[in-house]
Amino acid sequence: MSGPDLRRAAAARALDLVRPGMRLGLGTGSTAAAFVALLGERVRDGLDIVGVPTSEATRIQAEGLGIRLSTLDALPELDLTIDGADEVDERLRLIKGGGAALLREKIVACASRHMVVIADAAKRVDTLGAFPLPIEVNHFGLAATQRAVEAAIARSGAAGPVALRRGADGAAVTTDGGHVILDARLGAIPDPEALGAALWAVPGVVEHGLFLGIASAAILAAEVDGEAEVTVLGTPPTF
Numbered sequence: 001m002s003g004p005d006l007r008r009a010a011a012a013r014a015l016d017l018v019r020p021g022m023r024l025g026l027g028t029g030s031t032a033a034a035f036v037a038l039l040g041e042r043v044r045d046g047l048d049i050v051g052v053p054t055s056e057a058t059r060i061q062a063e064g065l066g067i068r069l070s071t072l073d074a075l076p077e078l079d080l081t082i083d084g085a086d087e088v089d090e091r092l093r094l095i096k097g098g099g100a101a102l103l104r105e106k107i108v109a110c111a112s113r114h115m116v117v118i119a120d121a122a123k124r125v126d127t128l129g130a131f132p133l134p135i136e137v138n139h140f141g142l143a144a145t146q147r148a149v150e151a152a153i154a155r156s157g158a159a160g161p162v163a164l165r166r167g168a169d170g171a172a173v174t175t176d177g178g179h180v181i182l183d184a185r186l187g188a189i190p191d192p193e194a195l196g197a198a199l200w201a202v203p204g205v206v207e208h209g210l211f212l213g214i215a216s217a218a219i220l221a222a223e224v225d226g227e228a229e230v231t232v233l234g235t236p237p238t239f
Contacts, residue, residue, distance in 0.1 A: 009221040009228035010118040011035035025108040027083025028101040040065025055101040078112040097134030097209030114237040121222035129189035134209040145204030152198035160186035
């Protein structure tokens with residue numbers, strides 16, 4: 001099966017959690033986009049929900065599908081956020097931010113009663129860190145901030161190069177919030193909590209891609225005998 005087939009299978013299972021009248025956080029990335037697409041079909045069939053997108057890309061997709069949207073200023077408390085992840089471990093600790101939307105994704109997730117991750121099973125890992133850890137930082141003092149980030153990583157017991165994320169044109173990737181991304185290629189993160197705390201202490205760091213203690217469940221799809229088989233980590237919320 002293709003990656004899109006697996007993403008759609010995970011998204012379809014997550015759609016079963018949605019109830020009429022819900023306030024939904026809508027994630028960013030290819031798997032979240034599959035969920036938004038399926039949600040749009042349900043909305044066309046009469047489902048009444050309101051969504052809060054985590055990125056401009058998601059906002060544009062949802063608007064095109066006729067999904068009613070709002071903001072966290074108008075709806076500061078959400079029922080459920082459905083979003084993807086770049087890595088997820090057995091304790092539902094995540095790395096997110098491959099799509100450069102980590103700040104808004106974390107704000108929306110933490111404003112929700114529940115966050116459920118959807119992904120293909122290849123994103124499930126024993127130890128976080130094979131995927132580069134995104135760290136959103138301010139433009140001002142970038143070189144000094146990068147040096148401080150590297151020192152914080154070393155203090156936490158991890159190691160690896162840190163580099164500014166650049167696009168295909170060679171320019172620095174800029175987030176929806178106007179910041180830039182440092183990617184830390186650590187290979188393994190022995191203590192995600194220690195690293196998260198160390199990064200928070202660095203002036204200039206706006207957000208990091210470690211989502212710790214936020215997700216309540218992960219819906220993961222894998223190919224088994226040519227079919228999509230969905231497994232669940234954690235306990236999906238009931239409404």
